[in-house]
Amino acid sequence: MRPIGRFRSSVAIASIVLVVSACSNSSSSPAASAAAPSAAAPSAAAPSAEASASAAASQAAGASAEPTPITGASCAANATEVKFWTSHTPPDSDALKHIVEAFNTANPDICVKMTTVPGAETDVAKLLTSIRGGVAPDVYMADRFTVPQRAAEGVLDQLPDGTINAADYEPFAYAETQFQGKTYAIPFDTDARALWFNKDLLQAAGCDLTKFDMSKGAATIADVTACADKVNKKDSSGNYDIMGWMPGGPGAGGNAGAFDQGWHYTWGFDYGGKFADLSACKVTPTDPGVVAGYQFLYDWAKAHDPQAVSRWVTTNLPPNPPAAQNPFWTGKLGMTISGDWRISEQAKYAPQGHYGFTFIPVPKAGDPTSTWAGGWSMALIPNSKAKDQAIKFMKFIAGTEGQTTYTKESTHLPTLLALQKDASLFDPAHKQFLDLLPTAKSRPPLAVGAAYWDALTSAMGSVELNTKQPMDALKEVETAVQPQLDSVGC
């Protein structure tokens, strides 16, 4: 080759290298980023799991080192700073903000700075990386059923003995904050699930609403499905336009899981199943009741064409949907399994509509009603520089003052037994959810809680799309999760 040609090609290669390195949007060299699960890349690229406009705005500001807190602007200069992170978004985070501000006013020597960070029930990547990076918060709002797993991983700090009294709290809520006999979080709120329905849609389709009367007990699944099928409406291309109900999923964006709250736990409990045997330290996804719950989801999907259902979901509920556009409020969905937070949502997003709720339907007439309760908690992060102040704040927000405010504003339920007896906190609708609590079940507090939930969700996804039989999918869950549980223990 002529010398000038070689020069030209070397210039070309040099400019190629410059362009590729300048424009490449993954980190450093392929080998390095393949081999190192670097914390920086995922957390830099990952936005909030439930991004609403305000969370996105605060994230835009916080995309660099520290997220911007939304409280603590008017603190005294020499106040001890306590950093509090939550993954909740409005309207729930507004209620939290009021509690934090009340605490700051009452305790001028402590300044609690609350920040909304990306995260979800089982995704605490931001918290993990911040702990490793030494910029962790002092208090984190953790989904309660994941507390044992996070405690086992070392993400949460043990609370001093005697911080809280077991007798004050709802028993299952207290149990979820324990790991190997020590307390790792303070229970905050709880909730319950029911079958919500759009009265206008159901009446227009000719459903018998007396079956949904709570005083008559729970309706049967067959009745509810029959009513829902009357509400189903297809458009000219044969795709679902309005759906009567969505007992399971797929979830938002066509992902595996529940569309609303019709989770694996919901239907497994409804069919009388048990998900774990705590005394034997075993997960029991192949329990007959659990399999029956999954079988119901499989059969329902089959009867309604899994792809058509999935298409309706991805059309009406894309990934990260805004709460106001939920198909239940826009008149595209007749019934849904959902929680008590819908009460405050309805006031905001569909005040003109006529909605009601009743027990989750049962397999056979006369079966006991079933629901399950979840909820969140306040947890202490290790190596906190303001440990005593952080615990003081946790006892406030998860104590009487905090839970009172949160119950009234967010229409979740309190975990303090004394507050559950306080009638002034509950309007009549909310009271009915409170009445579900005594018979509500809860998720087993396992050290692999988050992993178990994800495995069950994955199985649920296959069953919803009819790509696997329930028993096969659930056997895989057992094979995946039991070894992890064995290595950590109960």
Added chain:
Amino acid sequence: MAVTPAAVGSVGTVRPARRRRFRRLGTLERRNLMWGLLFISPWLFGFIFFGIFPIIYTFYLSLTRYSGIRAPVFIGITNYQRMFADPLFWKATYNTLYYTLLAVPVGVVIAMVLALAMNRKVREVAVYRAVYYLPSILPVFVISFIFVVMLNPGYGIVNQALTALHLPSPNWLGDPAYTKIALVLIAQLGAGQFALVFLAGLRGVPQELYEASEIDGASTWQKFRSITIPFMTPIILYDLIIGLSFGLQVFTSAYILTGGGRTAAGADNSLLTYVFYLYKQAFQFGQMGYAAAMSVALFVISVALAAAVFRWARGWVFYAGEEA
């Protein structure tokens, strides 16, 4: 510092420059070498601490159980045994390979088409080049967010266009058969980067060959197939290797399309790519050791695939300027 390889079997006693030890170098060369190293030392330190050290640490972590917070606990090859028995690992591998084998050839074709378009001798070619290149400067997560809206089966612009053309309009995100194709579509918006590289290659093709072939009566397709493509084969190989490397690490678009990977990874786990599963294991389940084992496995797979591509390339890559 020119490194001239000695001719094989030469009679002379000239030793190849690269084999000479440091102390055998002359003073001038030694000084030049030290200055050179000094100038690249910032990059060298960065590479060692942020490149080499994490790689070695990852190899070590793959033999431990580690949540990221407490000290790692040595458990030998348990992570690897668990990995091979894990159905989701195989699913993630299948998803990633499916995506890579689809996205990379398609990417090469589109980059070539774009480069040919950018190479046209029209007056406004600078405008066209900018327009074709612009989509690739958008970060992947921005494109993914936009595609989530565009791929909505009912209201999305893609399906509306398909319906208007009387083509089937699939359920992009809900149908496991189409989710990875959605990923491939998103990746093609980055074709502008490679198109630039292809453009540089196109400019390097000697014009005399085209003129000679026109005299012989070659058609456009024959010119393309017999002149352009052979000269472009090194660039195509480069695109294949880089595309393979990026394809095996696809994460951002899958993560965004599934709404942030809270629990699910697409319909029936069809968007669970390898690095996505690795991320879930590391950060959602606290299994850093297992994730490290997956990294090591990915490294091995990548090296094997790259070596295979290089071996295969010997058969069809033509380096102009080498002896035949």
